[in-house]
């Protein structure tokens with residue numbers, strides 16, 4: 268939003284907007300007892316990132332910071348998520364005047380469900396068991412379409428009757444397509460029907476951290492007590508278990524224990540079980556032993572419905588033609604769609620203009636110009652063929668000499684990295700090859716890139732050329 272042409276006025280900065288923070292404060296003023304609000308919440312100040320995905324809250328001193336984190340962080344994060352429709356990373360920081368010279372701006376990230384990178388992981392193993400569910404991510408707020416119909420139906424079934432059919436439920440798909448949302452929905456639904464059900468949502472990275480901690484502290488009994496006694500384990504992004512031997516072993520044990528006591532396991536991943544790299548075969552076959560179901564990128568009508576629904580939650584009526592305009596231009600995933608919507612709403616609010624196609628075009632102009640420069644597979648094939656001095660036709664041919672096969676693998680790798688195309692789609696564009704051939708190329712080149720400096724440099728050059 269910062270590079271407007273000289274003829275245009277840049278949209279007002281959303282950064283640090285008092286609006287969003289003020290809305291949070293106003294809401295808490297209504298929800299909390301007066302004294303609590305006056306003592307703890309009112310004195311807080313905050314800085315909000317451009318896209319409302321991160322909020323840094325400044326607290327006067329360390330004691331208050333700990334208290335806010337313990338008492339209010341979960342509430343703040345679910346409130347912000349409700350308001351923005353996406354997980355918001357919250358950081359607590361000491362207000363500058365209180366900070367010591369050695370720790371000028373100590374920050375403490377707060378665990379935000381669905382936000383794996385927020386490292387509240389430090390104390391996780393010691394905390395009493397919290398379910399870590401994000402109350403805003405329910406079946407009600409998840410728009411249904413053909414892209415997620417089957418996954419949603421299976422998830423609803425599991426929530427209604429855990430421990431029976433579809434155990435484990437393995438949901439896979441690309442980024443930002445609603446896998447995490449669906450998992451939380453299962454947990455929230457179960458809790459709403461059985462308040463004392465033991466449910467845990469956890470990102471696979473956090474599970475790895477817990478294993479490491481248990482190992483360091485020789486606290487595997489505690490660890491087992493924690494994980495093996497659940498009624499429902501929701502574990503996100505299991506591809507992160509790759510190459511983590513000890514974690515895989517512990518997860519295998521937890522898996523067996525949970526299934527034995529008829530507890531349910533729901534997992535997500537960016538690929539189907541057999542596509543998982545560097546995970547033991549015995550785990551992969553367990554993952555695949557219940558129901559494996561994909562979530563696809565949403566189709567146009569579903570994207571429109573998502574936009575209209577999300578705007579509605581904000582109390583805004585989004586005209587259908589605007590929703591169509593945005594949905595046609597933002598195609599990759601729901602997270603991006605939400606980002607686009609937030610920009611439009613902020614732009615309309617700050618300029619006090621009604622939402623129209625013209626306004627959406629203006630609010631999204633950066634994003635639209637990036638979309639227009641989208642990299643195509645054909646472009647990649649041409650660029651790679653030029654670079655390695657082979658014919659474009661060799662990208663589709665069945666020829667196997669290394670001087671041709673290798674550039675072809677590099678092009679496949681770049682196609683996966685730089686476009687939204689699926690493995691089968693890429694295979695199709697490379698002369699009707701099977702998706703496993705593409706997967707093999709992606710893994711091979713990706714792996715070699717880590718080891719071979721020369722290859723890495725060539726890839727950088729190609730990426731820069733393609734990104735323009």
Ligand SMILES: Nc1ncnc2c1ncn2[C@@H]1O[C@H](COP(=O)(O)OP(=O)(O)OP(=O)(O)O)[C@@H](O)[C@H]1O
Pocket residue numbers: 352353354381404408409410411415440441442443444445446447448449573601602605
């Ligand atoms: N069908 C849908 N209806 C409404 N909101 C959706 C839908 N699908 C996704 N979302 C929203 O899109 C955002 C991204 O979804 P989510 O975090 O669940 O994606 P993900 O598949 O887990 O992605 P990642 O692999 O990057 O973690 C969330 O805010 C989620 O609520």
